[in-house]
Amino acid sequence: MDPSSSFRDDALNDLLDRAAAPAPLSALMTDAALQEATRAARFEAARDVKSRLGRRLAISGVALALVLGGTGVAAAVTNFEWPSWAQQPDAAMQITLPSGAQCEYLIGNLQNADPEIMDAARAFFASAPVPTTAQVDARVVAVHGETLAQTPEGDRDRRYSSGVVGVMADELDADLQQHGFDSAQRPYFEGVITCEGTNQ
Secondary structure (H helix, E strand, C coil): CHHHHHHHHHHHHHHHHCCCCCCCCCCCCCCHHHHHHHHHHHHHHHHHHCCCCCCCCEEEEEEEEEECCEEEEEEEECCCCCCCCHHHHCCCEEEEEEECCCEEEEEEEEECCCHHHHHHHHHHHHCCCCHHHHHHHHHHHHCCCCCCCCCCCCCCCCHHHHHHHHHHHHHHHHHHHCCCCCCCCCCCCEEEEEEECCCC
């Protein structure tokens, strides 16, 4: 190795070290910025979910999971059997996709959180209303920059089903905060959706 190149690297490293801010990264980011980064990561995970619509659509935590700072939502697509937790889900909702498909959406498999937070999350899911189309549409706009009506027809059902779990995650975060918990400690959970058919 050329000694002069080592000197240049050391000098450059010293210069960069002196120019670096003395504060840790967490001090440089506001709570709002951290929450937005967390929200954006969740949106990206939901957006990347690929789907196969037809006689059966299943979304579960098998293929894609996001765990960020203790929080997590899993959403993945598979045509495999229901996961075992779906026998006793924490939430069961009936939704209608933009195509007209009637679907059952189950949420469960809560894990990786303190018992008190898990209990609060289960209580929320037991009584949470089905997200409205307006709520889901707002989520789709936040993630994709266009409404469901502006979304290509072939992507609407996938975006809608991903939007449902995104709305539920946001509402769970708000509920946990109202009960004095840090939403960053939200438990990981999974969602499974199955659709009987479409009206296409």
